[in-house]
Amino acid sequence: MRHDTDDWPEGFLIAVPHAWRDDGLWHDMQAQTQERIGMKLRELYVDLLQQPLSPALTGLVQDIERHRDASAVRGSGHAARRSWC
Structure with missing residues (x-):
């Protein structure tokens, strides 16, 4: 998996040609993005779940x-x- 120091900073839109989508780089980008989304959602909902x-x-x-x-x-x-x- 790639780290925050790599070429796709958070908030940037990355276009990946179809021909490259079998490449490990594409899978790394997907995994990192899904991880970021999951972390953001957990941060957003942690307080909500504590409310009556x-x-x-x-x-x-x-x-x-x-x-x-x-x-x-x-x-x-x-x-x-x-x-x-």
């Missing part, structure tokens, strides 16, 4: 859980069919 749900979302989650639990108790076998969606 709004009252409306809490109520919705509780409704879904009640519906799921009631379906399981009845043993209807129709868990894939949800009328609340």
Whole structure:
């Protein structure tokens, strides 16, 4: 894998001809870009995941859980069919 000191700095658009896409360089670029995207997403969502749900979302989650639990108790076998969606 390439490092930050290589030729494709973050934020730059890199055009790779189709003929080069079997090259290891292309795969390295893809892997590095996917890693950067994953890191950025984790940074963005870490704080969001620490926030409490709004009252409306809490109520919705509780409704879904009640519906799921009631379906399981009845043993209807129709868990894939949800009328609340």
